[in-house]
Amino acid sequence: MxxxxxxxxxxxxxxxxxxxxxSDVLEDVKGCDFTVAxxxxxxxxxxxxxxxxxxxxxxxxxxxxxxxxxxxAPILTYIDADIGPxxxxxxxxxxxxxxxxxxxxxxGRLTDIFGRRWFFITGxxxxxxxxxxxxxxxxxxxxxxxxTLVGVGASVQLSYAFVVSEIVPMxxxxxxxxxxxxxxxxxxxxxxxxxxxxxxxxxxxxxGVYYLLIAVNAVSTLTWYLFYKPPSFTMxxxxxxxxxxxxxxxYIGTLLATLGLLLFLMGLSWGxxxxxxDSAHVVSAVVVGxxxxxxxxxxxxxxxxxxxxxxxxxxxxxxxxVSVILWSLGAxxxxxxxxxxxxxxxxxxxxxxxxxxxxxxxxxxxxxxLFGEYCGAWLKRRTDxxxxxVFIIGSALLGAMxxxxxxxxxMACVLAFLTTAFIGxxxxxxxxxxxxxxxxxxxxxxxxxxxxxxxxTISTICSTVYTVxxxxxxxxxIPAKVPPALISAGLPASSVTxxxxxxxxxxxxxxxxxSPSIIxxxxxxxxxxxxxxxxxxxxxxxxFSGVGIIVSWWCPNVDKLLVGDVAVTLGxxxxxxxxxxxx
Numbered sequence: 001m002x003x004x005x006x007x008x009x010x011x012x013x014x015x016x017x018x019x020x021x022x023s024d025v026l027e028d029v030k031g032c033d034f035t036v037a038x039x040x041x042x043x044x045x046x047x048x049x050x051x052x053x054x055x056x057x058x059x060x061x062x063x064x065x066x067x068x069x070x071x072x073a074p075i076l077t078y079i080d081a082d083i084g085p086x087x088x089x090x091x092x093x094x095x096x097x098x099x100x101x102x103x104x105x106x107x108g109r110l111t112d113i114f115g116r117r118w119f120f121i122t123g124x125x126x127x128x129x130x131x132x133x134x135x136x137x138x139x140x141x142x143x144x145x146x147x148t149l150v151g152v153g154a155s156v157q158l159s160y161a162f163v164v165s166e167i168v169p170m171x172x173x174x175x176x177x178x179x180x181x182x183x184x185x186x187x188x189x190x191x192x193x194x195x196x197x198x199x200x201x202x203x204x205x206x207x208g209v210y211y212l213l214i215a216v217n218a219v220s221t222l223t224w225y226l227f228y229k230p231p232s233f234t235m236x237x238x239x240x241x242x243x244x245x246x247x248x249x250x251y252i253g254t255l256l257a258t259l260g261l262l263l264f265l266m267g268l269s270w271g272x273x274x275x276x277x278d279s280a281h282v283v284s285a286v287v288v289g290x291x292x293x294x295x296x297x298x299x300x301x302x303x304x305x306x307x308x309x310x311x312x313x314x315x316x317x318x319x320x321x322v323s324v325i326l327w328s329l330g331a332x333x334x335x336x337x338x339x340x341x342x343x344x345x346x347x348x349x350x351x352x353x354x355x356x357x358x359x360x361x362x363x364x365x366x367x368x369x370l371f372g373e374y375c376g377a378w379l380k381r382r383t384d385x386x387x388x389x390v391f392i393i394g395s396a397l398l399g400a401m402x403x404x405x406x407x408x409x410x411m412a413c414v415l416a417f418l419t420t421a422f423i424g425x426x427x428x429x430x431x432x433x434x435x436x437x438x439x440x441x442x443x444x445x446x447x448x449x450x451x452x453x454x455x456x457t458i459s460t461i462c463s464t465v466y467t468v469x470x471x472x473x474x475x476x477x478i479p480a481k482v483p484p485a486l487i488s489a490g491l492p493a494s495s496v497t498x499x500x501x502x503x504x505x506x507x508x509x510x511x512x513x514x515s516p517s518i519i520x521x522x523x524x525x526x527x528x529x530x531x532x533x534x535x536x537x538x539x540x541x542x543x544f545s546g547v548g549i550i551v552s553w554w555c556p557n558v559d560k561l562l563v564g565d566v567a568v569t570l571g572x573x574x575x576x577x578x579x580x581x582x583x
Contacts, residue, residue: 030442031236038564050571053227058164060220063183065157068150069096070191071209078199079206086140096151101456102261103155108449115233121224123156128217135210162448165435171562174432178377189367196359253309256296264289268464319437319556324451327430329548330423332462336541337365347530349409368417372424383429384555391552394422395545402538406527436558441567469540473533485525489518
């Protein structure tokens, strides 16, 4: 095993002292330092079963974590047709998004303090159980319950950034994260096509999505158990101290953060879909959520906490703040396309193509971001310059999509792929830099988990803005363009409402007075109205992109930090630690 750095005098004292000082408490919460210098890493360590098996577990778990949403989201209407209908269908997606987003900050902090091994084993096990519940769900409420479990598991599975980063040399962190994103190719990149294939090409239908998740989650759980053996709680803090840490954990802060994020994100997700924006449900959820989040930050700042959920001194690190902001704004740019692109394809470019064609073309944005993440993973030097360049290009290309019309399908496809590719490049660099620039690698989980929660929250805010802009513009452009075009083509005014309803399902049999020429004129007007609305949203993204471009000028240059040291090595046990200490 690799030789570990011996605990400092402070670290030794805090294990033995009954009444530690504030500085000792801080060291105690962080635990012992397990950093191994590049020269001390044993030959063949990165080919060992512990390392390779852990890398497999991290990658497969990440794939399952994203697939819990990306495979189900494109086919929710078909699921509802089979075991519904149910007015609460949107909760299938909401339950996953809420639980996975909120869990990131909690998982990061808990695993920093108590050790990571059993959290990640349990996370994949919960996701497996959730997949079983979904696969056998007889109704939408049962499916919601299953997706909630899948989301809880995903909050652990999507905490890949700090787990994979701490077990590889600092200089290879972006490449290690690039490896993890390879697992996103089938589970995210081609998710719409796979989902449609299960529905239209197999006898198991939509349940096949969850059969696939059961299998991969089960294998992931097994590999976590067999191979992933990072430092345990005992190795971090010594024997007989777990109850002390449980006693002093920040339960109030955790409750405030959980409820605050839950209500805030729930309110944003409800607005304009389940309830009107000015409804009591939305307003009260958002207001109370914001109040609880403010209370959370005040609690973390002023309460005498030994183990705060979110140490606020993290926010004094400018490099970390900049990386998290750009990570979040880049993700919000991607989500703009994730929301708009499938709808654009189905509305503007489907034509006479079938559902599988729509599924394949809808994959372009997901494939683009994965391609960019993988390309960016190889170029680890001068990440500050890279981030500025790719963020500007990606933002400009996204804004350029405002020029797309129903007559420019090739241009739209090229821009959708290139936009997400450059934003993916931005994402891989910032997610890696956020793990590198922190002051103490023993808090990598806390810092990265907080960054992941911030990314999710900011992305949700931006996505909400895009959704509102789109719905408001459609409410203007469709009445302005479609009815006049239909009436001019010869459709009776009394049939316009029925025609608009037929567009939604692609069936005009029940529209009185319709004809092939009238249908063609109406569909064309609907496409032009939708295109105008999409263009407005793409232009609206420039506001958020502009903020990111300005912030990018403060990107940190981490070249001097890209060394061969490894923050944590795998495979040691408490018995090994005791033996080393005696020696």
